[in-house]
Amino acid sequence: MNNDTTGLDRRSFLKASLISSGGMMLTVSFLSSFKSADKAEALNLPDQWAQLNGYIQIMADNKIKLICPNPEFGQNVMTSLPMIVAEELDVDWKNVTVEMGPHDNIKLGPQFSGGSNSVKMYWKPLREAGAAARQMLREAAAQSWNVPVGEVTTKAGVLSHPNGKTAKYGAMAAKAATLPVPKDLVLKSPKDFTIVRKSKKNVEGQKVVTGKPLFGLDYRTEGMLIAMIQHPPAFGMKLKSFDPAEALKMPGIKDVFSLKLYEDGFEQGGFDTRTFNDLLVVVGKSTWEVMNARKKLVAQWQPAGDVKDVVTGREGKKEVVVPGALESSKAQMEQMIEYAKKPAQELRKDGDPEAAFKNAAQVIERTYTAPFLAHNCMEPMNFFAHVTDEKALLAGPLQAPGWVEPTLSKLLNLPPEKIEIQMTRMGGGFGRRAYNHYLSEAALISRKVKAPVKLMYTREDDMTYGIYRPMYTATYRAALDADKNLIAFHVKGGGVPEHPIHPNRFPAGAIDNYLAEGWQIPSNITIGAFRAPRSNFNAAAEQSFLDEVAEAMGKDPIRFRLDLLKRAKENPVGKNNDYDPDRYAGVLELVRDKSGWGKPGSEKYSRGVAAYFCHASYAAHIVDMVTRDGQPYVERVFSAMDCGIVVNPDAATNMVQGAVVDGIGNAFYGALTHKDGAAQQTNFNNYRLIRHNESPKKIEVHFVQNDKDPTGLGEPPFPPVFGAVANALYKNKGRRFYNQPFQPELEKVI
Template identity: 40%
Template sequence: MKELGVMNRRGFMKVSLASGGGMLLGFSWLGACNNSSGEGVIHEQVDFNAFVKIDSSGMVTLMSPNPEIGQGVKTSLPMIVAEELDVDWKNVKIEQAGLDTEKYSRQVAGGSGSIRSSWDSFRKAGATARVMLINAAAAAWGVESSSCYTSAGSVYHKDSDKQFKYGDLVNSAVAQKVPEDVPLKSPGTYKLLGKRIANVDNDAIVTGKQLYGIDTKREGMKYVCISRPPAFGQELVSYDSTESLKVSGVEKVIDFDHKIAVLANNTWAAMQGVKALKIEWTGNESFDSTKDYLTNFKKALETKSNQDPKRNDGNIDTAFEGVEEIISLDFEAPFLPHNTLEPMNFFADVKTDSAELYGPIQTPERTRKRVAEQIGIPEEKIQLGLTRMGGGFGRRLMSDFVEEAAMVSKLAQVPVNVIWTREDDMGGGFYRPMGYYRYKAALDADHNLIAWHHDSIGCSGNLSRQDNFPAGAVENFRVDSRLYETPVTTGPWRAPNHNFIAFTEESFVDEIANRTGKDPLTFRLELLKQAEDNPVGKVDYDTERYANVLKKVADMAGWNKVKPDGIYQGLAAHFSFGSYVAEVVELEKMNDGKLKIKKVYCAVDCGIVINKSGAETQVEGGIIDGLGHALYGEITLTNGKADQLNFDQYRLIKMKEVPEIEVHFIQSDESPMGLGEPGLPPAGAALANAVFAAINVRLTAQPFIKSDIFV
């Protein structure tokens, strides 16, 4: 461990870095301050470090620095601190921290990384405060610290009835020397972690008290809606704002970066002001519509890639010569919008030498850096506060809407809240890339899988996964990927690089199992055994943990048991963001031959489960999202313009269509891994494989609804 800072006269110690990187601790001795209990009583409150505040009543305030997008980190991250602090959860309050790079690291919501990247630092923050409280009590009693222990917010002496509540110790504890090494609890001693804890914002959400970025109101603030190019690749030529300025409530119209902003005293006026603008945009006659993309994709894949393969084990060219059987399948992935319930919005108040930003963003540090470059104000002069988000799914990793707010505020010299309409968001956001995947497999005379080739092309260079299953289990294994140039903006979409590749890989594995006459579960377990006994190249998964979730979900679903007439099952598994997820989708064939999703079984190994309630919610939400988008999701473009601009044109899964979901977590003492995204990738494949089991039809293009086989 490398020390990056020292204690100074103010009592501030920077961070300690483990060899693997990341902040382990960030203490900020800010001294005592007042805190009201709400009953007219003022309690002295002390900041123990960047995460922990304790007042003289024993009430503990825990800071949650990571953005909350519905994944539950505002509850689960403080739970980690509370566990090590050994405090009763009923005496805990949670506060959302703003961006602070001095106190915190990786204030990001993305890649299912909040828990796995903060596990050590948050544990140590709680444990350090606990040890300081013990040392303070021991000093007061004149005993050794080793003779003391903590429980539910109090320090006890083992050999007597002596007890101090944390609130009695705050002043003496904060004066203690900060210990460098503190003991951390073992999983077997956890009192809080693994329990079902309600989301700390539940009450505010269901009663309408929860404020989101779109609710932001400040004195003198103007609401802003923006007209952007209606088609990808277009630019602004000219505009006339005469009619727009006649709309009641509209106060100003400005243009910037081929966009036109309408400022008003309410959102409705701003929206109507945009509609009243008369605008001339450049044409986009050369833009191919998405109906042409598939033709271009297929044509490109007829020629061998001139790019270096992402993985190339053995020699697939030789392996495919003179084999007994070659299996081939092509898959089609459509563009997908993010469709967050809360459209993009952000508040900005840019002054001459400072700025305040406030709203829903998944990447606050990177966003502040980009805004600083854009408006010419140093980062340290920009304050960025975080609101709870009405969904993100990767869209709020991008900072374009924040940059818009900052630029409009700077040009108009007033505080603004820029708000996108649903049509703005669906028609001109960042889509999941459209792509085309081609798979080929070679079987020898004994029906053994001896070669695997993945070749893909799409509107992104990240369509493949080279080290995931079944890589390592096949002697000849090659992965190629190509980029198709397009003006369409694409970006991360929930479970990026995994959300569609899991469907293609797991569907193809099922197809190979069918051709070889093997049970899909047995075939997967055989491949995992091969990867364990005779690994070919590097893999990024643990074969035993992978096999365990497959076995568990099969047991849950009664995979090898006789099913009632009309009931069929499909299996899929995937490793992503450090977690292993296996799912079985159960279908019922109705009297008219249509299929209905009856139930989904799911087994998960994500290491230690922090919050059982939140964990289940994340997995269930991922499954629903995965099923819904596999069934219905698609954005098509005509000459660069989206054909679907709102939910009357873009189909989402409905509540009545959500099946029963049963989730089981594998007991583990491994460090916790990602969970916001891993439940999604296997869902589409498990559904497609169930369809094949039911009616012998292999679904290879999403959305599945086009097949007209579902109720």
């Protein structure tokens, strides 16, 4: 790959300015850096994301301060994003300190952690930010030394010229800040990287291990009150009446009141999803006092009936009727079986699948299901708010501050410039914190009590509030001819309240006759993005189905997938196949070779393989299962990833290992069920999360080495884990498991 020359287009601007300590601050904005293609996979992204700025501060003493523009929820962007700037700036990583940036979508870009987008969307703009600053420092040195700029080189924060002159960046920073920003930039060739691709420790690691107050729940100010919300006991219920008297008598209690989150007719943005609108609020001096007073609340609840919401999402403004029924998981499952029999929306059709199935020598049909899942971030939802008539200060854990700002502006009747949102480190996100109702609730409570307030959800509040991974099902059918060739493929998927189908994903494009259909059942149980939305179910179902088809065809499951990918590459069927067959095959081949698939040495394990492509990266896993005391456990895992250039390899490995553990845990145990609208799991005593002793002993992660621009890792490794676990379980138990979570069914057969 050659050096990448990049032109800043007319809409871009860079602004340099002196900072008081005598250094330089470079503000860079690249409107051109976001192509519309970047939007495709992410969540329902609003259209206004456009500008991106990187902040670089170079102090006179050669200290470099880099601002992380994007919220941190454990994906380690506070380290990886500044590494990208530092690479092009050409500084010594030891001299770099990192700060989380303020919320400022004009200067710092989309500021959205989700959709595995952070590194992908900031890669080019942050490289350009670093390269522009380096170029200005070289220019400053050239002018000071009266030499041509082309002769000035840099190394680790030092400028030098062949005539022997050298200067630290800090010495040239003040002059550099007065120079025009360069028009054309030369970016490094990947072979010259000295920081990117070299593992760097988490810049906040020291603070984490010493218990520094990093998280939203740790945020406090003088005079801050604690607030908690009692929400209705079930989906489909609302507040009828309440008596605050007993709660108000409790020590430390300041106020007890009800509050509407959105007034009737309020136009909700795409991420203003909420479950309950009537808030019963208790505000007091300390957490324990508020918890106790809450137990004294006297409230009557009533059926909410059908509710009309006005939602402005991707498809414009529309009225949505939320049904009022008190729903139960068992009935929903029966309803899904009924719906699956009805005609559905055709999402993609290639060839003549009906005829192919009719003429098939053998048809394999299997149905898969998965339940609602709660995100269960270890830090429950919370937010600090201090709202006055003039302005609002908010601080806490949030994946996309820019998406709530218009909502807050409307709710508080304050212009956006009077609203300050500070991004704290998040104790997990997984998609949950893209939904900002808890921030809006905190703001309204603070305005009502005229004081700084921290709203805190208990674990029970957090788990029973809603915004879950939807409930899904899919029926897969495969048609084989008399020679056991795969001649047709059909997937019909549905869910409560959305279907999971990605019609243009593999194996679409690899099979002549193909049909994808979807259907959905409305519900009042609210849902939201959950680590690799939809993919996290599809990969489970499709990858275990493909395993069964391979077996019926008498083929090795990896060989079978590689053959399909070969077909998709050489003679693709249909249009819009949204995967690269070579990269897909690449991760399968890598994991096959690293795990010794098909070779002697792994006989003691039940092996399962799966691969998937989503969120712009490719993932394949082989899980090795053993039986201990009659219970199957995943003992070790081999993973192969293709996410292009791996910015911070050890941290990337950590994220893949975590996704593997998360996938195994949810495949075996994850489930949230309802009875008459009420969640049946309310805390970790009855919602089972994977623990140390259930985790693999070893997770070996390999990356495909290439120089492609990097893509994300938060989501892509997660979905195929479910499929690999299901396939290993088949080898272990001699029968297939179709319904997640697997553990309850396993316990029946152990």
